Amino acid sequence: MTIEMPPHWRAVLDRIRNWSLANSPWLVHYNSGSCNGCDIEILATLTPRYDLERLGIKLQGSPRHADVLVCTGPVTRQSRDRLRRIYEQIPEPKFVIAVGACSISGGAFRGCYNILGGVDEVIPVDVYVPGCAPRPEAIINGVAILLKKLQPDRAAEIDRLLVEAGGASMVVSQKEVGDDAYAEPFVAR
Numbered sequence: 402m403t404i405e406m407p408p409h410w411r412a413v414l415d416r417i418r419n420w421s422l423a424n425s426p427w428l429v430h431y432n433s434g435s436c437n438g439c440d441i442e443i444l445a446t447l448t449p450r451y452d453l454e455r456l457g458i459k460l461q462g463s464p465r466h467a468d469v470l471v472c473t474g475p476v477t478r479q480s481r482d483r484l485r486r487i488y489e490q491i492p493e494p495k496f497v498i499a500v501g502a503c504s505i506s507g508g509a510f511r512g513c514y515n516i517l518g519g520v521d522e523v524i525p526v527d528v529y530v531p532g533c534a535p536r537p538e539a540i541i542n543g544v545a546i547l548l549k550k551l552q553p554d555r556a557a558e559i560d561r562l563l564v565e566a567g568g569a570s571m572v573v574s575q576k577e578v579g580d581d582a583y584a585e586p587f588v589a590r
């Protein structure tokens with residue numbers, strides 16, 4: 402059922418929704434075929450040593466309550482439909498972060514008979530975090546890139562929080578991204 406409302410009310414509601422999304426995005430995590438290496442790094446990112454919640458971010462279980470899908474691993478033929486279904490269950494506006502070389506290109510599993518390739522073979526991806534597995538600092542940096550995209554006027558504050566979270570110690574080199582374990586997170590063109 403669609404509720405009709407005056408345009409100015411719609412605009413106000415959209416502003417509130419975008420403000421809350423940018424200040425406290427909720428993540429849902431899906432492993433579409435990972436070896437679990439990237440998943441362990443995501444867990445490390447959320448636990449007190451790195452504490453992603455300091456950026457206002459929360460991991461929770463249902464795609465219906467999530468804003469951001471964090472996906473690890475290549476996409477196997479068996480998980481393709483589940484990945485698409487989870488993505489479709491996330492309400493708009495929604496975003497996708499692909500974590501790890503496998504989620505970008507298939508990585509170590511590329512060319513296997515049961516592998517379709519990276520996540521963007523199935524759903525659109527907003528930010529790619531290279532690495533095998535990416536360090537927690539790189540994952541935090543990828544999330545921060547997404548937050549800055551959503552809220553450009555908060556970029557300086559997010560950068561400060563990122564440094565506090567250890568992002569400044571991230572090993573980076575600007576190379577063509579594919580299976581490169583040390584490239585910087587980057588935003589989809």
Ligand code: SF4
Nearest residue numbers: 436438501503533534
């Ligand atoms: S990128 Fe590396 S750690 Fe992550 S799923 Fe692929 S092989 Fe495993």
